[in-house]
Amino acid sequence: MSEVVRKASLARQTAPRLGLLTTAQKNAALLRMADALVAEAESIIEANAEDLHRGRENGTSPSLLDRLALNLPRIEAIAQGLREVAELPDPIGDTLEAFERPNGLQIRKIRVPLGVIGIIYEARPNVTVDAAGLCLKTGNAVVLRGGSSALSSNKRIVEVLHNALAGTDIPPDALQLVLDPNRSSVDEMLKLNGLLDVLIPRGGASLIQNVVKNATVPVIETGAGIxxxxxxxxxxxxxxxxxxxxxxxxxxxxxxxxxxxxxxxxxxxxxxxxxxxxxxxxxxxxxxxxxxxxxxxxxxxxxxxxxxxxxxxxxxxxxxxxxxxxxxxxxxxxxxxxxxxxxxxxxxxxxxxxxxxxxxxxxxxxxxxxTDGFEFGFGAEIGISTQKLHARGPMGLPALTSSKYCVTGSGQIRG
Amino acid sequence: MSEVVRKASLARQTAPRLGLLTTAQKNAALLRMADALVAEAESIIEANAEDLHRGRENGTSPSLLDRLALNLPRIEAIAQGLREVAELPDPIGDTLEAFERPNGLQIRKIRVPLGVIGIIYEARPNVTVDAAGLCLKTGNAVVLRGGSSALSSNKRIVEVLHNALAGTDIPPDALQLVLDPNRSSVDEMLKLNGLLDVLIPRGGASLIQNVVKNATVPVIETGAGIxxxxxxxxxxxxxxxxxxxxxxxxxxxxxxxxxxxxxxxxxxxxxxxxxxxxxxxxxxxxxxxxxxxxxxxxxxxxxxxxxxxxxxxxxxxxxxxxxxxxxxxxxxxxxxxxxxxxxxxxxxxxxxxxxxxxxxxxxxxxxxxxTDGFEFGFGAEIGISTQKLHARGPMGLPALTSSKYCVTGSGQIRG
Known part of the structure; x- marks a missing residue:
């Protein structure tokens, strides 16, 4: 079994349990994650130095190196982002519609998590934390596949987050990072129907177009803006x-x-x-x-x-x-x-x-x-959807949810 | 240019105009379509006889032939369906959210059409009319690709509907039927990003799986139920x-x-x-x-x-x-x-x-x-979504819409 399939399967197994967590349980875990990032900032900065060193050796541009770089203020800002997500209202369990049919059936449409979300992204390691926080807040498991240029940073960040989750009601397996830096691990994620419910690509036009053109898992397209x-x-x-x-x-x-x-x-x-x-x-x-x-x-x-x-x-x-x-x-x-x-x-x-x-x-x-989730007052943003299905424009927490109909009867059958 | 590209392009060109039509304009067109089907029932039944004849020669099962068969009561029922869609509330233009930001920006989230919807379906010719009615009611253009077993019926039905639309504010080009019975015309539709905004497959598991596995256009998966x-x-x-x-x-x-x-x-x-x-x-x-x-x-x-x-x-x-x-x-x-x-x-x-x-x-x-749009009281159903993105469960008219944010300012710039 490949790393991608193994990790997506582990994430999938946590999805039923995640969907049942209370808002308090999820928020407590997010705050633990935030604290752990700050407490472990030194080791994250060390790991980041490896990425920066590799980047410089590979001739990465100064502006890209700057986007990749982590320091204590940046890590504190990332942790603060998690605390702000904890403060946001939890959409899961909201009643979106409720009505009664003439035959007495009571129908409620309820917000539920999407399940397992795959995020494919590029350089900046803050996306690792942001995406994890937003997905977990909405009761979703998440499989992250970041760019190889930030691999050491992402790996250390996820280790820190896993350790933090171990003491919470969110199972650490709900957060997975794909380490395989080969393009084939992306290709594999694109076809993981049944294990992933949705893919969100974040990055440049070629990354997004690769996902849109080749994924069989449903995609939320983000990005290109003329x-x-x-x-x-x-x-x-x-x-x-x-x-x-x-x-x-x-x-x-x-x-x-x-x-x-x-x-x-x-x-x-x-x-x-x-x-x-x-x-x-x-x-x-x-x-x-x-x-x-x-x-x-x-x-x-x-x-x-x-x-x-x-x-x-x-x-x-x-x-x-x-x-x-x-x-x-x-x-x-x-x-x-x-x-x-x-x-x-x-x-x-x-x-x-x-x-x-x-x-x-x-x-x-x-x-x-x-056009931005924060500027629109959503308090968070997983990206800006440029497609028309599911979500359009800046995506806050509700964009990471689905719904189900709960129908309560008293023995109704269809005539 | 292939038939599929030509027809999808024609449909695409009508989309901006369709989105601006009033509810009254759309309803008047739907009623005209209904009247025309009944007035032209005889010629539709004649075309249907060709399909039935071909079906019998090909050894089609009696139950499939029954699903394919049209007669005057069935055509009247199909026309009645269009009249009922005309009666339904029009979701287009609805304000879904409205709020003001501290900087004075007024933001409204408005329901808009999806654009151009591709429907890939099998035998029953009533889907041709149902799908056309639901898409046009929601200001969408539609490209239909029905099964070859109903080709003569579908062709005549769409001719009748085109003639009916000619006297209305809905441009006839908004409704397109792909006549090419080869599988390649389906394959082509699956990749028409830019011309089609969404694909909805309706039919058996193999039809749906083909669309889900091969489409690069976003799909709403319907169907399989264990x-x-x-x-x-x-x-x-x-x-x-x-x-x-x-x-x-x-x-x-x-x-x-x-x-x-x-x-x-x-x-x-x-x-x-x-x-x-x-x-x-x-x-x-x-x-x-x-x-x-x-x-x-x-x-x-x-x-x-x-x-x-x-x-x-x-x-x-x-x-x-x-x-x-x-x-x-x-x-x-x-x-x-x-x-x-x-x-x-x-x-x-x-x-x-x-x-x-x-x-x-x-x-x-x-x-x-x-689990059915009519039983849930939606008054219509384009299918039952079994995916989690965009729509889940029975899909009524709102499932055929997207949204956009309209932002009104007084010179605000971002600091």
Whole structure:
């Protein structure tokens, strides 16, 4: 039996018991996990040093090394995250619907755990703890398969968490980490129907596409965001500039940042030079269509491909459009249904944009950067779903649950 | 471009428009479709005769031919189904959540269509109309791929529906029927990410497993049901007998019928002979474990495989267990998480069963045959989901929807 099958089977065996735990039992375990991470911070930092050393030897970029690095403040922040998850309301057992049928059957729809969740992710070791906390809080077992670059850190973190769980009502086997760094261990997870109930990939586009294209286990797709901000003719220029700058540069590497700015022609004629100047001042490289190039200096001509590229970097496409309809068409053709924004003082155009744009989150007069479980007030986030099934947009604890119908009768049979 | 890609593309192009239709516009179209089916019943029956003729030549069984056959009352019933869907509340546009963040952002979660739904199904031509009606009512476009045995019927039905839609606000292209009877057209649908948002297979286990195992488009799995009824020591014997008989013989061919009866040993000692006699009188072949064989005549020994078989027929497994825990273990090992029942007068055991059994529908003192969208009062059913993502159990109109977050601000940017 392979490591993946063995560990998924162990996790599966704990699922019935996990589903019966009380909120207090689960929270007590989460707090123990948090305490243990801080108490064992030194050994985690030592393990992390091995990953960093290997990374440097392999020529990993400084920015990736920074994402990988753990220190005491970071470990304390990760532990604090677990404590905050413990504070969140537990969705398990909630009654979602309750009704009586004319024949007297009492039907209740109850929230239950999904069962066993597989998480396939890349570098950052904080995901190991975050994902474990969110899954266990919702009564799910979890099989983690992190990136090989963080293997030593992840291994030590999970050892610490296992030791902490040993003194709680959550069986340690509910948390599994796949150590096999070969791609084949991922391939195996993708087909584990019956042992895994759902897969959540977290990472870059190629990781996610591999999971989406090859998994037979149901997947919640997260990630890719080619987000647009459309500045309408009537937009308040100061507000528009602030929102556009924020959407691009506040954190360009994340999925809810803007890749393309669409400007109404009359707005562009008046304001594109200022906008371009401001973006260039923020170190943003600008690529535009021909109209944009005529209106402001400092832009290079965007290629066809650019409109379909998630830069996740200080690069921005700018296109001039004749109005809302052309903006909607552009978004339909090039968007990834993640986050889209209109800046306008025209209520009718705002309403049309909110209704007609098909995306997880649609904004009027606010930065697309708000598409985030914490910013939405969910208190947690397992990822941002970009698919339409099950969950869409930022996923908090309820996205990690399913439901069942409990039917109480008095001898009813079907006629 | 293949037929499948061409038709899915046409359907996709209608999706934005469909999502904006009012309930009145959609209902008017559904009523037109219903009227047209009745008005054109004669030509549909003629087309159906071709299918029946081909079926008889191919040696199709009488029961399958009966499922395939259309006549005026059946067509009127199908049309009536569309009228009932028109009467149902339209979930699209419903506000699922609404809240304000401390920074003033107003966030609303709104129900929206899924987009384009692919339905892959077998013989019965009524599914063509049912599925079309439910998808269009929820603002979804639909690509139907029915079985080749009903091809002439389906083709004529869709022609009739297209003609009816031509005079309505639903573009006829929103409804597509794949005519290519080759298996390759199914294979192609399974990979149409970007054109199809979800696939719903309806039919036998092999059809469903093919879709689940090979689709890269998200799937809602429906179908397989190995359902158990557990008769506890304290059960009312008359109630238990009625529920067990109903669960097995009221319609053995469907997924919510019982395959295995679990009997508490003391209950079995007192009542198995009567139960066996009653089942045999109903033409049910009985297969039991060794204990059951010792307690009643007329049973043959069940094989290991029998406990994992969905007979969908007049065959029943009977196992004697020592109590609730053994029943729960058996269900965990052999159930398909569809519908499970306990008959008991012991409130504590009932509560444990309802909580601990992981299935779409769990019953206390009622027949598993009630797992059905109409019996649950949903007024419609696109299938019974046996997966945990998105929808679980009988699926009514809300199962055909997704959601989006509409965020209204006044210039908020992320700090």
């Amino acid at each position: 987000c647009h901000t459309y500045i309408d003719e009537s937009a308040n220029p100061d507000m528009a500039l602030q929102i556009a700058i924020n959407a691009k540069v506040q954190r360009p590497s994340v999925c809810n940042s803007m890749e393309t700015l669409l400007l109404h022609r009359r707005f562009a004629e008046a304001h594109l030079p200022t906008f371009a100047e401001q973006f260039i001042q923020q170190q943003v490289e600008l690529r535009g269509d021909e109209s944009a190039l005529l209106l402001a200096p400092g832009l290079s001509l965007a290629s066809q491909e650019d409109w379909d590229t998630e830069y996740s970097d200080y690069i921005l496409n700018i296109r001039v459009v004749d109005g809302l309809d052309e903006a909607l068409d552009h978004i339909r053709a090039h968007g990834t249904m993640h986050s889209e924004c209109i800046v306008t003082e025209n209520a009718e155009n705002a309403a049309r944009f909110l209704q007609e744009v098909d995306a997880a989150a649609v904004y009027h007069n606010a930065s697309t950067r708000f | 359902c158990h009824t557990y008769i506890d020591e304290s059960a009312n014997p008359d109630m238990a007998l009625q529920i067990a008989i109903n669960a097995k013989v009221q319609r053995p061919s469907v997924c919510n019928s019982m395959e295995t009866l679990l009997l508490h040993r003391r209950f079995a000692e007192a009542h198995l002979p009567t139960f066996a006699e009653q089942f045999i009188q109903q033409q049910v072949e009985l297969r039991g474990d060794e204990s059951a064989l010792l307690l009643a005549p007329g049973l043959s020994l069940a094989s290991q495989e029998d406990w994992d078989t969905e007979y969908s027929d007049y065959i029943l497994n009977i196992r004697v267990v020592d109590g609730l825990d053994e029943a729960l273990d058996h269900i965990r090992a052999h159930g398909t998480m569809h519908s499970e029942c306990i008959v008991t007068e012991n409130a504590e055991n009932a509560a444990r069963f309802l909580q601990e059994v992981d299935a779409a529908a769990v019953y206390h003192n009622a027949s598993t045959r009630f």
